[in-house]
Each structure stands twice: as C-alpha cells, then as structure tokens.
Amino acid sequence: MSELHLKDALDTLKTTGVRITPQRHAILEYLIESMTHPTADEIYKALEGKFPNMSVATVYNNLRVFREAGLVKELTYGDAASRFDFVTNDHYHMICQGCGKIVDFHYPGLNEVEQFASHVTGFKVHSHRLEVYGTCQECLESAGKQVL
Amino acid sequence: MSELHLKDALDTLKTTGVRITPQRHAILEYLIESMTHPTADEIYKALEGKFPNMSVATVYNNLRVFREAGLVKELTYGDAASRFDFVTNDHYHMICQGCGKIVDFHYPGLNEVEQFASHVTGFKVHSHRLEVYGTCQECLESAGKQVL
DNA sequence: GAATATATTAGAATGATTATAAATCAATAT
C-alpha cells in the first residue's frame, strides 16, 4: 500500500519534470512510511544515517517542491515547527494539546461548507483545512494522576 | 455592538483576576474594532501613537493573557506571523491565497465532526479550527488581467 | 506610606525557515 503511494508520488514528480534525486526519494519514502507527520528537522535527523552530508536546507527545499507538486501538505502551528503530511484521501487531524500528537481520522470532505463559504464571500475556493483539538487518552490519564 | 464586546471582555478579565492596564485596554479595543485579524506587530504599530514607549513584548504577553482567558484566538501560518482574532460567535475564516486577506463567514459549529472525531480517536475534544482557502474577487480580476 | 506583587520595558536570545554562494551532480551536445 505505501509502496503504491511512493510509486504514484514518483510518477507525479516524473510527469511534472522534477528530477528524482536520492535525497528526494528518501524524504518521500520517510514521509509516507512515518505516521507521525514529521517536522523538517525530524526528517533531517532520521536521514542522517543514510545521508551524513545532507543539509537541512535540502529538506526544506524539497518539502517545498513536494508541496508545489501537490504531494505534501504543510501543517503550521504558532509556537512549534511545521509538520508535513503526505497527501492521501479525505482525512483530517486530531491534535493533542497535551503532547502534540497528531492522529488522522477519516471523514467525508466538507463540500457544503466550501460551497457555502464561496457563495457568501464571493471567493473561488481551492481547499480547506480542519483540525480538531483535544487531549489524548495518555495525557488524560497522566493528568488524572497529577491531581492526586 | 463592539462597545458591548469590549465591556464583556473587560468583565471577563475582571472576574478572572486579570488587571486591566491602559495597554491591555488599548490592545483589546483595537482587536475588537479592527476587522483585519491583525498580527502582533500590526497591533504594536497601530498603538505606537498612543503608547510611544510600549514594547512588542507587551503586545505578545497580553495576547497570551487574552488567549488564556479565552477572549482571543491565535491563527497560525507557516510562513507569516500569527493573526489574532477576537472570539465572538460561530464563525470561520476564508483566506485569500493571493493577498492574504481574511474574511469571516458564519456557519453553524461542526459539532458532529467533533463528536465523530472524539469517538474514533478516543480524545477528549476541546475545540476545532476550520479554514477555507481560495482567491478573492480582486485577485481573480487582477489575475485575469495578467493573462493578457 | 512601606512592602509586595504584577506589568512593562528594552534588548538579548532562541529557533524555524530562507537566502546566498560555492561545489557537486546529471543530461545533453559536441
């Protein structure tokens, strides 16, 4: 399954005329395999073994290339670093405000909201972003302990 | 109407035990009056006349105070500075990817999504954030001209 | 009014991201 995603992604790059370098291959692969929506720095550190000379700038550069090719979405936060999400089908993010964990959940796209918003504002709509914030089980439990 | 909002906000602060300083009053007032969802720096610059000695840190500090009191929401973006939104009733944001403009639109809260997400992930849900991205009329028109 | 707590200020520090310039690599034409 993730092999298919990788293959599709590489095809997309090829048809877009983006050269597939070893670094790009590795970054994509890591993005697809990891379920953690990593930051640029996490990707950088994870690939240190394979590419001891790789620069952080390369990670950022290529994440931008992937974003422009529509392969990757950037999830931005105020305080902390952006996280990068390989684009698959309709899913949204549940974010734990205790530990920062991000969990995907599938939900049908909110097309009616897009249409409504477009109608009211006169904008041409491209996309939308929905995130739900809460506290995960682990954090709920450790918070319970704290109170004692 | 905005006077009521200001009064409510000041009441909230008073009951929360937050001291109302001239700077805090001015920042709140500006947030409520301005429809532009300003950045911290915009607020800082806007109040330079009234408070020539005010520090940017004061703006940030107090925006955090307001956020913790539930009066203000922070809208974060990857590249650019956070924007701050005075909390009123159910509304979401339409964001122009051409010029960065933010337009509010009212829409009933997506409670069923929150419930669904909570059920699926086991998180305790606090809130959610929805943004719709698109292109505003002005940018659509100027893009049309560009093509010629 | 003195003592104490809270806010503000000014400026330094942090940390994510981007820009720059040099070095390396890939592709194509010679």
Next chain:
DNA sequence: ATATTGATTTATAATCATTCTAATATATTC
C-alpha cells in the same frame, strides 16, 4: 568520452517572529 549547461545540494549566514531576562515602573495590600 568530454565539455557545457542547468539543476541540486551543501554549508553557512541572514531573517524574522516570538520568547526570555533583568531592570524599572506601576498598582495593591497591609
């Protein structure tokens, strides 16, 4: 094969939003 050209990577410096720190000022309590 080799030279040429353009794209990619690297290393490092620069930028910019935000936070931290220490000193000063302001408000509150006794």
